[in-house]
Amino acid sequence: xxxxxxxxxxxxxxxxxxxxxxxxxxxxxxxxxxxxxxxxxxxxxxxxxxxxxxxxxxxxxxxxxxxxxxxxxxxxxxxxxxxxxxxxxxxxxxxxxxxxxxxxxxxxxxxxxxxxxxxxxxxxxxxxxxxxxxxxxxxxxxxxxxxxxxxxxxxxxxxxxxxxxxxxxxxxxxxxxxxxxxxxxxxxxxxxxxxxxxxxxxxxxxxxxxxxxxxxxxxxxxxxxxxxxxxxxxxxxxxxxxxxxxxxxxxxxxxxxxxxxxxxxxxxxxxxxxxxxxxxxxxxxxxxxxxxxxxxxxxxxxxxxxxxxxxxxxxxxxxxxxxxxxxxxxxxxxxxxxxxxxxxxxxxxxxxxxxxxxxxxxxxxxxxxxxxxxxxxxxxxxxxxxxxxxxxxxxxxxxxxxxxxxxxxxxxxxxxxxxxxxxxx
Numbered sequence: 001x002x003x004x005x006x007x008x009x010x011x012x013x014x015x016x017x018x019x020x021x022x023x024x025x026x027x028x029x030x031x032x033x034x035x036x037x038x039x040x041x042x043x044x045x046x047x048x049x050x051x052x053x054x055x056x057x058x059x060x061x062x063x064x065x066x067x068x069x070x071x072x073x074x075x076x077x078x079x080x081x082x083x084x085x086x087x088x089x090x091x092x093x094x095x096x097x098x099x100x101x102x103x104x105x106x107x108x109x110x111x112x113x114x115x116x117x118x119x120x121x122x123x124x125x126x127x128x129x130x131x132x133x134x135x136x137x138x139x140x141x142x143x144x145x146x147x148x149x150x151x152x153x154x155x156x157x158x159x160x161x162x163x164x165x166x167x168x169x170x171x172x173x174x175x176x177x178x179x180x181x182x183x184x185x186x187x188x189x190x191x192x193x194x195x196x197x198x199x200x201x202x203x204x205x206x207x208x209x210x211x212x213x214x215x216x217x218x219x220x221x222x223x224x225x226x227x228x229x230x231x232x233x234x235x236x237x238x239x240x241x242x243x244x245x246x247x248x249x250x251x252x253x254x255x256x257x258x259x260x261x262x263x264x265x266x267x268x269x270x271x272x273x274x275x276x277x278x279x280x281x282x283x284x285x286x287x288x289x290x291x292x293x294x295x296x297x298x299x300x301x302x303x304x305x306x307x308x309x310x311x312x313x314x315x316x317x318x319x320x321x322x323x324x325x326x327x328x329x330x331x332x333x334x335x336x337x338x339x340x341x342x343x344x345x346x347x348x349x350x351x352x353x354x355x356x357x358x359x360x361x362x363x364x365x366x367x368x369x370x371x372x373x374x375x376x377x378x379x380x381x382x383x384x385x386x387x388x389x390x391x392x393x394x395x396x397x398x399x400x401x402x403x404x405x406x407x408x409x410x411x412x413x414x415x416x417x418x419x420x421x422x423x424x425x
């Protein structure tokens with residue numbers, strides 16, 4: 001079973017409209033002298049020619065068919081493309097030869113060039129341009145051989161004759177040939193620019209899709225690492241608290257009958273351990289939430305996070321939240337996770353008594369700066385347990401940068417920078 005050649009719709013709507021405009025202009029070059037009112041205008045001189053009946057109608061049908069061919073452009077083999085071009089040129093030649101009309105159809109050749117530029121490669125476009133331009137020039141070959149007769153006819157007084165009309169049309173056609181060449185070069189450059197822009201847009205779309213896929217992979221990896229880290233923390237912190245709680249309860253049971261004071265002391269310690277374990281479990285569950293903001297603004301959740309941190313720490317905590325505009329959900333969630341992880345690290349590992357936090361938007365960036373006067377650490381050593389790798393991956397997925405300025409015994413400064421312009425685009 002034979003299949004139709006592969007084709008596609010016209011890729012540029014503007015160029016398709018221009019093609020129909022050019023074909024509309026070409027209608028003025030049809031053999032309208034066969035119409036009754038034009039025959040009366042030219043008088044008996046029209047009898048010198050014997051046009052095909054309704055030549056203007058058949059020429060108009062050729063142009064209409066030529067326009068309809070532009071709805072679908074071939075994208076298959078070179079044979080189908082050149083066959084498509086040959087059919088177009090054939091329609092133009094048929095319309096030109098009807099009724100012995102000797103003025104060339106220049107505008108339809110431009111239509112053929114435009115379509116050829118869209119379906120052919122760069123080298124084939126120049127071949128097509130030379131071919132169509134040569135055919136347009138050759139269509140004037142017969143009128144140029146009969147210049148003396150046309151000149152004498154043009155010098156005769158009124159009435160207006162068909163030869164005079166043809167002479168005027170031929171002169172206009174000569175100028176049109178030159179104009180056609182210049183316009184063809186311009187159209188070639190225009191189509192090349194449009195095709196280059198379209199290719200750039202396609203490449204940008206592909207690059208954006210790949211970048212998004214990469215960001216999703218990074219996000220998944222960060223989520224997996226964060227789950228593993230939380231599992232280790234639950235095992236180490238909560239497991240240790242629960243183990244100590246069990247020991248205190250066993251001691252309280254042993255001294256419940258012999259020493260009530262020791263029993264009360266053990267129960268108090270057990271109560272503190274239970275509260276600590278519950279707090280750690282709640283924090284782990286909060287970290288696992290897919291939407292930590294839960295529909296609230298970034299300022300609201302950061303304010304609550306800072307208040308909770310301030311209540312549970314022993315020391316001075318100063319914070320400044322200066323976010324002037326609403327942020328995308330992805331950016332807000334990233335900032336919240338970064339600050340949550342950073343505060344957890346400060347509370348568990350820094351032993352600091354002075355902490356300063358600043359969150360601000362400035363010059364198209366969001367800055368998160370957290371400083372403490374704690375014991376610091378060596379960035380060159382393995383810090384996977386602190387969740388620093390997860391924080392860096394979160395920042396990188398948003399196109400940002402994360403930096404730790406620290407050394408053992410000199411405190412720590414965390415600086416995160418997120419580009420708002422790129423994220424919001």
